[in-house]
Amino acid sequence: MNTIEKFVVHKKFNHKHFTSTILAGNLKDKIVRDKFLISQGLNPTNLVLANQVHSANIKIVGNTDSGNFIDNCDGLITNDKSIMLGVFTADCVPLLITNGTIKAAIHAGWKGIYLGILENTIEVFKNKFSVHVKDIEVYIGPHIRFCCYEVGKNFEDLFNLKLQDNKLDLSRIVFNKLKNLGLVNIFDVNKCTFCQDDYFFSYRRDKTSKRMLSLIV
Numbered sequence: 001m002n003t004i005e006k007f008v009v010h011k012k013f014n015h016k017h018f019t020s021t022i023l024a025g026n027l028k029d030k031i032v033r034d035k036f037l038i039s040q041g042l043n044p045t046n047l048v049l050a051n052q053v054h055s056a057n058i059k060i061v062g063n064t065d066s067g068n069f070i071d072n073c074d075g076l077i078t079n080d081k082s083i084m085l086g087v088f089t090a091d092c093v094p095l096l097i098t099n100g101t102i103k104a105a106i107h108a109g110w111k112g113i114y115l116g117i118l119e120n121t122i123e124v125f126k127n128k129f130s131v132h133v134k135d136i137e138v139y140i141g142p143h144i145r146f147c148c149y150e151v152g153k154n155f156e157d158l159f160n161l162k163l164q165d166n167k168l169d170l171s172r173i174v175f176n177k178l179k180n181l182g183l184v185n186i187f188d189v190n191k192c193t194f195c196q197d198d199y200f201f202s203y204r205r206d207k208t209s210k211r212m213l214s215l216i217v
């Protein structure tokens with residue numbers, strides 16, 4: 001990126017989506033969010049969000065959830081074309097997942113990943129919606145990457161790996177888990193929230209309550 005845009009996308013992820021940047025503002029703020037969505041030709045009342053509690057819980061949502069925050073979950077999934085799904089992040093991994101008709105938005109921090117949020121999500125695609133894993137596409141949005149994510153030694157046991165320079169490669173953990181679940185279409189925008197400070201909010205860097213929104217239409 002040479003000039004800052006209000007959002008980033010992955011060109012290969014074949015479904016309307018984005019992750020907002022600093023330039024779009026703090027999309028956790030409803031007034032800022034609604035204004036931004038309208039500027040993008042999107043109707044804010046069609047958006048469904050999760051309250052995000054660092055769990056591995058996924059909720060199936062529909063039209064009656066329009067405009068609401070869903071309690072006690074970090075992932076939303078739907079077969080309803082009339083709604084959009086979103087997640088807020090500032091270092092955690094935002095994932096947007098679809099086969100074209102079923103779509104999901106997932107908030108995946110180390111804790112949710114450890115607790116199995118990726119496995120739970122793909123399970124719902126397979127067992128509730130009869131989607132073949134090979135037909136699923138995943139967008140991995142901006143998050144804190146190996147360059148910047150220092151953690152304690154206890155993460156070696158949690159994820160059964162050896163840390164390099166005390167850094168955790170969350171991107172690789174996510175990619176490998178998805179690959180092991182049988183997915184082949186995994187698209188990572190390859191951006192770090194912590195060191196690309198012109199573009200992204202970072203909780204670790206700034207202890208900020210501001211958040212980017214990743215959204216799938």
Ligand SMILES: [Zn+2]
Pocket residue numbers: 144145146147148192193194195196
């Ligand atoms: Zn970095």
